[in-house]
Amino acid sequence: MSTAFxxxxxxxxxxxxxxxxxxxxxxGSVGDKKAELGVLADTTETxxxxxxxxxxxxxxxxxxxxxxxxxxxxxRKGKPLHAQFRxxxxxxxxxxxxxxxxxxxxxxxxxKL
Numbered sequence: 237m238s239t240a241f242x243x244x245x246x247x248x249x250x251x252x253x254x255x256x257x258x259x260x261x262x263x264g265s266v267g268d269k270k271a272e273l274g275v276l277a278d279t280t281e282t283x284x285x286x287x288x289x290x291x292x293x294x295x296x297x298x299x300x301x302x303x304x305x306x307x308x309x310x311x312r313k314g315k316p317l318h319a320q321f322r323x324x325x326x327x328x329x330x331x332x333x334x335x336x337x338x339x340x341x342x343x344x345x346x347x348k349l
Contacts, residue, residue, distance in 0.1 A: 237325075237336065238306060242286050244276045254328065254335035262321065262343045272339075281317070283310040300327045300334070305344070320344040 240249035250273060257269040290305040302325045310317045326338040 238286050238288050241276065242283055246273055246276050249273060249276065252334075252336055254330070254337040257335075257337055257339075259339040260341075262341050280314075281310065281312045283308050283317070285309045298329050300329075301325075302327065306341075 237249060237252050239245075240252065250269070253269045253272060255269060257272065259267045259272055261267065286306060286308045288304050288306055290303075292303040294301045302323075304323055304325075306321045306323060308317065308319055308321070321341045321343055323339060323341045325336050327334045328337050329335075
């Protein structure tokens with residue numbers, strides 16, 4: 237999903253998210269698939285580099301829980317952006333493919349937003 241965000245590829249991201257997708261952001265607010273796709277249209281933020289690592293994947297057959305770290309840089313509201321986040325994504329297997337149905341992210345340290 238990170239590549240879809242980086243490339244601002246709405247079609248690809250939409251295909252990866254279940255229609256029942258829910259996200260809890262680091263500030264405690266929540267969003268759904270429509271809100272997450274709306275993030276791509278945000279012109280106040282441009283991510284120029286993103287790296288994912290520190291993966292832990294638990295596959296339970298019909299669902300999986302994925303935990304990982306994202307290191308991102310770019311520009312937000314005209315200011316440099318350098319931040320790290322921990323994500324937990326929950327995927328369910330539907331019609332032979334994986335769909336993300338839930339995400340939660342937490343900033344690591346004090347991000348430069």
